[in-house]
Amino acid sequence: MKDNFLCHKLSEGVVEGEVLISQDDICYYLVDPATGNVIESGHDIEGQSVAQKILVFPGGKGSSVVQADGLFQLLMKKNAPKAMVIKNPETVLVTSGIIMEIAMVDKVEEQFYSSIKNGDIVRVDANNGEISILCRK
Numbered sequence: 001m002k003d004n005f006l007c008h009k010l011s012e013g014v015v016e017g018e019v020l021i022s023q024d025d026i027c028y029y030l031v032d033p034a035t036g037n038v039i040e041s042g043h044d045i046e047g048q049s050v051a052q053k054i055l056v057f058p059g060g061k062g063s064s065v066v067q068a069d070g071l072f073q074l075l076m077k078k079n080a081p082k083a084m085v086i087k088n089p090e091t092v093l094v095t096s097g098i099i100m101e102i103a104m105v106d107k108v109e110e111q112f113y114s115s116i117k118n119g120d121i122v123r124v125d126a127n128n129g130e131i132s133i134l135c136r137k
Contacts, residue, residue: 003133007085009126011096013103016123016134017081019046019116020053026068027062036079042133051079054122056113059088068096075100083124085131086113105131 022038022045030040051074060067071093074080083103086093097104103126108118112131116122119137 001115002111003048003091003108005131007109007112007116007124007126007129007131009104009129010086010089010108011104012126012127013083013101014123015054015103016121017052017082019118019122020048020081022049022055022057022118024057025059025061026050026055026057027060027066028074029062029066030043031070031079032036033070033077033079034121036074036077036087036131038083044056049051049079050074050081050104053081054083054085054124055081056085056116057087058092060088060093064092067092068094071096075102084127085124105129113130 024044032039036049038045086106089106103124105126121135123132
């Protein structure tokens with residue numbers, strides 16, 4: 001099984017961490033800054049924490065103000081994701097990631113999404129456009 005995948009840098013950085021996968025778009029305003037837990041009712045990762053995770057998700061949702069402020073509040077409490085792997089990035093989320101210095105990538109090889117599972121440990125090297133699975137759960 002392949003362990004290294006090409007991707008496209010949106011925001012620079014190199015980090016390692018545990019994967020958390022969401023099939024739903026995320027509104028960072030509906031994530032509790034004190035815990036990093038998703039508090040959006042009915043969200044597929046409701047009750048789970050994005051804090052210090054490599055967050056894999058389709059895209060953001062919500063207005064630009066709530067997205068940027070929600071992510072900023074998480075960052076101030078040290079509960080923001082370490083990195084974001086996004087299928088459908090939008091301008092506000094990308095800009096926020098750059099300003100807040102959160103590694104962010106898109107255009108990941110499709111095989112990546114069928115290879116990873118929640119709890120896997122990965123290395124996101126946005127600078128060189130590569131994601132590596134270091135330890136499978």
